[in-house]
Amino acid sequence: MNTESAPHAPTATRTAKALREVLEEDIAGGVYPPGTRLDEASLARRFAVSRTPIREALIELAASGLIEIRPRRGAFVREIGIRRLIEMFEVMAELEAMCGRLAARRMTPDEHARLVAAHEACARATESGDPSAYFEANGQFHEAIYSGSGNEFLAEQARALQSRLKPYRRLQLHVRNRVGNSFQEHEAIVAAILDGDDTRTEEALRAHILIQGERFNDFVASLRPRDGAS
Incomplete structure (x- = not known):
């Protein structure tokens, strides 16, 4: 799936909080299925932002339990059956x-x-x-x-x-x-x-x-x- 053209893409002026909310909805709605690796560079291109707010959004998602950040491997969507x-x-x-x-x-x-x-x-x-x-x-x-x-x-x-x-x-x-x-x-x-x-x-x-x-x-x-x- 071409996630760079996925719906709900916020503008470059959006904050990490807004990015997190869009990613939350995309994860829950199956845009990013369980096990998907959330690549910072790809997400930065999708949302037309730097990698810094993307990284902050991923850290917040990990704190809420929706994703898992694995050392030297990146961020992955957790499975909630x-x-x-x-x-x-x-x-x-x-x-x-x-x-x-x-x-x-x-x-x-x-x-x-x-x-x-x-x-x-x-x-x-x-x-x-x-x-x-x-x-x-x-x-x-x-x-x-x-x-x-x-x-x-x-x-x-x-x-x-x-x-x-x-x-x-x-x-x-x-x-x-x-x-x-x-x-x-x-x-x-x-x-x-x-x-x-x-x-x-x-x-x-x-x-x-x-x-x-x-x-x-x-x-x-x-x-x-x-x-x-x-």
Whole structure:
């Protein structure tokens, strides 16, 4: 596959963070299948940038667990099978549920305001039909809950796994009706937190994160065209 002409190529002015996000989505979508070597020079040509931001982006991807940097061999895409992906989402659901339970008990009025502001940003993105904007607002929404838990160690663990699952969480938003359904789930979460109902918050967040049944089948189906193209 000619990756230099692959979609989503950022301009030369983009940062390592932006490059990392494009590569995350390409890895999750099968543009770079498991085992692929990510060559710095080829990526620099594709994105029309120097090798420095490429190297920084690869280091960030390695820290999140999506790729492996092997001494004297380069960077390679890690394999995350369907079973492993399910297991990771199950753990993510429990971490988020725990954050939500604590947040419902501990959030201050200022933290409530931050959560509501992120929820309103999600509403605007939903109304505009923009999955990318929703993804960014969704990140702020969940970060408000992590911070509001009042447990920094727990928040760190949630952020670390969220980072590793980020490309898959981004892709599932492209499944039909997922953005709208996600927003409705957010509304239930916000209402439970503002009511101070820790049990309801915990249950709503766990259900929000878990991918199961038809939803998971739809998500896997969304990956197949890209797999075939690769």
